[in-house]
Amino acid sequence: MEIGTIIAGILTLAIYSFLYRDNPVYKAAESWLIGLSIGYALVVFWQSTIIDILIVPLFSEWRIILIIPLVLGLMMFSRFSSKTSWLSRIPIALMIGTGAGVAIPAMLYARTLKQMSASIMPLISENGTPNIEALVVLIGLLSTLAYFYFSREHKGVIGNAAKLGTYFLMIFFGATFGYTVMSRMSTFIGRVDFLLTDFLHLIK
Amino acid sequence: MERLRTRWIIFLGLAAVVVISYTMNLPFKTSASPATEKAYKYIETLPESSVVIISFDHEASSLPEIQPIALAMLRHVFRKNLRVIGLSLFAEGTAIGYEMLNRTAGECNRNYGRDYVFLGFKPQYISAILGLGESIRRVFPEDYPGNKTDTLAIMRNIDTYDSVRMVISIADGDRTMQWIEYAGARYNQKVMAGLTAAMITSYDPYLSSGQLFAVVGGLRGAAEYELLYGRRAAGNRGMLAQSGAHAYVIALIIIGNIIFFRSRRRKREG
Amino acid sequence: MRTKIPLLVCLVFGIMMFGQYFSAHPIAKAVYNNILEWWQIIFAFTLLVGVASFARNSLRNISQRKEPIHRSIALAGLLVMPVLALIGGTKTGSPFLWSFQNMLAPMQSTVFSLLAFFVASASYRGFRARTIPATILLVTALIVLIGRIPLAELISQSFPKITFWVQDYPSMAARRAILIGIGLGSMTTALRVILGIERTYLRGE
Amino acid sequence: MVPVVLLVLVLRESVCAAQIEGQSPGWFNTDTTATLVFSFISLVIVLYAILSVRSGRRFKIREIPGLKAVDEAIGRATEMGAPILYTPGWGGDIQRPTTIASMNILSSVAERTAEYDCRLIYPTHDPVIMAVAQEVVKEGYAKAGYPDRFKPDDIFYISSSQFGYAAAVDGIISRIKPASIFLLGTFEAESLIMAETGNSIGSIQIAGTDSTIQLAFFIVACDYTLIGEELFAASGYLSQNESTLASVKAQDMIKILIALFIIAAMIWATIRPLSTWWKF
Numbered sequence: 001m002e003i004g005t006i007i008a009g010i011l012t013l014a015i016y017s018f019l020y021r022d023n024p025v026y027k028a029a030e031s032w033l034i035g036l037s038i039g040y041a042l043v044v045f046w047q048s049t050i051i052d053i054l055i056v057p058l059f060s061e062w063r064i065i066l067i068i069p070l071v072l073g074l075m076m077f078s079r080f081s082s083k084t085s086w087l088s089r090i091p092i093a094l095m096i097g098t099g100a101g102v103a104i105p106a107m108l109y110a111r112t113l114k115q116m117s118a119s120i121m122p123l124i125s126e127n128g129t130p131n132i133e134a135l136v137v138l139i140g141l142l143s144t145l146a147y148f149y150f151s152r153e154h155k156g157v158i159g160n161a162a163k164l165g166t167y168f169l170m171i172f173f174g175a176t177f178g179y180t181v182m183s184r185m186s187t188f189i190g191r192v193d194f195l196l197t198d199f200l201h202l203i204k
Numbered sequence: 205m206e207r208l209r210t211r212w213i214i215f216l217g218l219a220a221v222v223v224i225s226y227t228m229n230l231p232f233k234t235s236a237s238p239a240t241e242k243a244y245k246y247i248e249t250l251p252e253s254s255v256v257i258i259s260f261d262h263e264a265s266s267l268p269e270i271q272p273i274a275l276a277m278l279r280h281v282f283r284k285n286l287r288v289i290g291l292s293l294f295a296e297g298t299a300i301g302y303e304m305l306n307r308t309a310g311e312c313n314r315n316y317g318r319d320y321v322f323l324g325f326k327p328q329y330i331s332a333i334l335g336l337g338e339s340i341r342r343v344f345p346e347d348y349p350g351n352k353t354d355t356l357a358i359m360r361n362i363d364t365y366d367s368v369r370m371v372i373s374i375a376d377g378d379r380t381m382q383w384i385e386y387a388g389a390r391y392n393q394k395v396m397a398g399l400t401a402a403m404i405t406s407y408d409p410y411l412s413s414g415q416l417f418a419v420v421g422g423l424r425g426a427a428e429y430e431l432l433y434g435r436r437a438a439g440n441r442g443m444l445a446q447s448g449a450h451a452y453v454i455a456l457i458i459i460g461n462i463i464f465f466r467s468r469r470r471k472r473e474g
Numbered sequence: 475m476r477t478k479i480p481l482l483v484c485l486v487f488g489i490m491m492f493g494q495y496f497s498a499h500p501i502a503k504a505v506y507n508n509i510l511e512w513w514q515i516i517f518a519f520t521l522l523v524g525v526a527s528f529a530r531n532s533l534r535n536i537s538q539r540k541e542p543i544h545r546s547i548a549l550a551g552l553l554v555m556p557v558l559a560l561i562g563g564t565k566t567g568s569p570f571l572w573s574f575q576n577m578l579a580p581m582q583s584t585v586f587s588l589l590a591f592f593v594a595s596a597s598y599r600g601f602r603a604r605t606i607p608a609t610i611l612l613v614t615a616l617i618v619l620i621g622r623i624p625l626a627e628l629i630s631q632s633f634p635k636i637t638f639w640v641q642d643y644p645s646m647a648a649r650r651a652i653l654i655g656i657g658l659g660s661m662t663t664a665l666r667v668i669l670g671i672e673r674t675y676l677r678g679e
Numbered sequence: 680m681v682p683v684v685l686l687v688l689v690l691r692e693s694v695c696a697a698q699i700e701g702q703s704p705g706w707f708n709t710d711t712t713a714t715l716v717f718s719f720i721s722l723v724i725v726l727y728a729i730l731s732v733r734s735g736r737r738f739k740i741r742e743i744p745g746l747k748a749v750d751e752a753i754g755r756a757t758e759m760g761a762p763i764l765y766t767p768g769w770g771g772d773i774q775r776p777t778t779i780a781s782m783n784i785l786s787s788v789a790e791r792t793a794e795y796d797c798r799l800i801y802p803t804h805d806p807v808i809m810a811v812a813q814e815v816v817k818e819g820y821a822k823a824g825y826p827d828r829f830k831p832d833d834i835f836y837i838s839s840s841q842f843g844y845a846a847a848v849d850g851i852i853s854r855i856k857p858a859s860i861f862l863l864g865t866f867e868a869e870s871l872i873m874a875e876t877g878n879s880i881g882s883i884q885i886a887g888t889d890s891t892i893q894l895a896f897f898i899v900a901c902d903y904t905l906i907g908e909e910l911f912a913a914s915g916y917l918s919q920n921e922s923t924l925a926s927v928k929a930q931d932m933i934k935i936l937i938a939l940f941i942i943a944a945m946i947w948a949t950i951r952p953l954s955t956w957w958k959f
């Protein structure tokens with residue numbers, strides 16, 4: 001059996017020891033995991049961004065304008081001393097401003113306008129019967145919006161609408177809970193498959 | 205101490221149920237859900253050498269659940285002889301995507317650089333998604349192994365979303381939302397997803413509005429896709445254990461509530 | 475000066491990136507491409523700073539004898555990956571990829587699979603139908619848990635259809651309202667950030 | 680000066696790049712008209728709300744059930760002489776909106792625990808959050824008039840690992856048996872371990888986050904849960920922060936417009952199914 005599978009198997013069991021109790025073996029494995037994941041990310045960021053779209057274009061293709069992001073990037077390191085740390089605000093401001101600028105149209109179009117127009121359906125279908133689904137979506141959407149309406153107390157019409165909205169929210173959270181249990185079980189099944197087939201060779 | 209003992213009993217019970225049901229390898233027929241079928245049919249109807257982007261937008265933590273989905277879709281895409289551009293918007297998804305792409309391409313003996321390429325990773329995902337709409341070469345001047353993107357045969361007349369029929373986002377979080385809200389909204393790019401089950405309900409509104417073309421969700425989605433594709437693999441293999449685990453949790457919820465209501469009635473009577 | 479310049483940079487870049495969405499003009503597109511690239515590069519530096527501060531904190535804790543063993547294991551892990559990448563590169567078969575596939579990925583997915591156990595224990599102990607909302611939540615959860623495994627088809631052929639109906643209409647309607655709420659919240663926050671009203675990002679140095 | 684220089688350099692380089700492409704300049708992309716109109720309406724509403732708050736007008740926010748329970752929870756802790764545990768979760772850094780909202784709520788909880796002389800324990804996974812939290816709680820104790828009751832050691836950093844943090848908090852809950860637990864902030868999978876343990880020792884639990892997956896667990900395991908936007912509204916309600924109150928008000932106004940649009944378009948689509956003016 002390959003040395004890699006043995007190591008992976010031992011580390012898997014070390015992590016599962018947490019189920020018995022938080023213990024030094026688990027703590028050691030997890031510290032090793034934290035270190036590896038940061039080291040791995042460092043390599044991938046360095047290669048994919050610093051080298052590919054900064055160092056190579058700047059120093060071999062002479063795209064001089066890239067000096068600006070280089071300087072702004074280096075200013076991030078000013079955070080390490082309290083005297084100069086305010087300098088890091090400029091690159092942070094550039095990122096946050098840019099992110100906010102692209103977010104507004106995306107949020108208004110894709111997350112609001114498109115979702116609004118997708119909710120519009122005729123309440124009565126062609127053959128004259130009421131369109132139940134359209135009604136359920138309309139009531140669910142408006143009552144949940146009422147729940148997230150903060151300018152008036154939840155009394156009277158708004159109060160009842162908000163209560164109905166709570167029930168729709170519970171249906172959503174219930175479905176999400178069911179699917180989340182499904183997800184967690186699939187992850188565990190994947191590890192059982194590794195332990196039984198690759199590591200212990202109990203089954204094919 | 206009593207609380208810890210109950211917890212260990214529950215843990216051992218789950219381990220036993222899953223291990224035993226996993227070893228009983230009973231094949232059974234599951235009907236495909238509409239969303240999985242729609243995904244399969246679309247890829248099935250794509251003409252040869254159409255270009256698709258497959259983005260590995262997940263971490264290593266969800267690998268056991270996401271891998272069966274990715275492998276099923278990758279095998280189908282390569283069997284249909286489509287041109288595949290792989291990339292990742294998560295650091296950990298990079299190595300995983302690279303390995304799965306090479307494995308499935310090898311199975312259908314597609315060769316690197318002409319039939320498929322893996323461009324690697326970019327940390328700022330919105331900037332990358334928007335950048336691909338302007339120039340793929342500018343966002344990825346080199347591919348993951350380090351070749352110049354210009355020199356790759358597959359990339360000859362491809363530089364923006366215009367030449368890409370579909371983006372398939374394999375995700376365990378909200379990265380697919382960014383594909384929808386930035387690539388879909390701004391460049392009218394068709395987006396489809398392979399999702400962990402936990403994320404399915406979060407994407408239902410996009411599926412219903414058509415912003416998300418189709419979803420292959422969870423191990424169940426992988427099992428359905430494998431049956432449509434005609435080759436049972438990890439998805440089907442895990443279905444019995446999945447059923448066992450669900451039955452176990454359902455039983456725990458019901459028993460827990462019976463005990464709760466009985467003790468509440470005793471408190472009222474007492 | 476220490477606050478004025480960042481707020482001005484945030485305003486200028488915010489307005490430019492907001493405005494370019496509505497324009498197809500080549501100059502607007504070129505400005506947009508440049509800023510996307512800068513954003514990518516600066517973001518990478520932010521992560522380098524994160525790695526550097528992790529290393530610095532670990533060294534400081536080791537010197538102060540605070541969990542020295544675990545911190546040095548973590549530091550060793552941090553150094554191993556770049557060293558392997560320098561020696562053997564990152565292509566298939568490299569020691570870098572080997573250690574990702576045989577150490578990092580298995581541990582990461584095993585940590586995540588612990589949750590299957592905690593969900594099971596919480597299902598027995600925590601999830602009570604105490605109130606009407608909690609009861610609705612639990613009943614819906616059971617509809618999904620049963621509906622998405624082959625057991626459903628044994629109960630009745632239309633059981634999966636019930637699960638899909640609950641998921642595609644009432645659950646989707648509530649989720650859509652949440653999405654619209656978050657969309658509006660993100661929009662107002664973005665506006666306040668660009669206009670310099672929301673400055674929390676300047677704190678936390 | 681710096682932004683102007685940045686701007687000129689970007690424009691200069693972009694102009695030559697545009698000339699290379701040689702396309703005819705068409706400034707406005709007509710496909711985005713709907714988004715532009717909606718952006719304009721939203722901008723006007725948000726600015727109106729902010730300016731009216733600035734000119735002294737106070738917006739009233741409805742009472743949030745979870746917040747009423749905060750006083751009840753602190754009162755219970757004082758009666759039982761047991762501490763309160765407050766966790767911002769493992770998922771966020773200081774700049775995440777949910778972590779900031781949690782800090783606002785922490786400061787008003789700190790004022791009340793100072794008043795009732797009730798111990799407040801605050802374990803966190805991030806040194807920066809610990810530093811900011813110590814500042815916030817210290818200010819809260821000073822504001823309540825009991826600066827001497829503030830104990831900095833009760834606000835401490837445990838570990839940056841997700842399950843290491845969850846296990847440590849699990850241990851604290853089991854050992855000191857807090858009367859009330861606040862789980863407000865940015866949570867990921869660790870939420871389940873803490874909420875379940877708190878539930879099993881019978882403490883009052885008030886939770887709040889924006890992650891839908893964690894909310895499903897909180898709703899079933901906790902007594903009160905602030906769902907997504909409620910957490911932000913609660914933080915505005917408690918801190919009386921002008922811009923947060925203005926934002927909540929602006930969003931409410933836009934929600935009314937959205938509801939009216941949907942009702943009108945729904946009726947229209949029922950009468951004239953082939954109409955398309957409401958399609959974006």
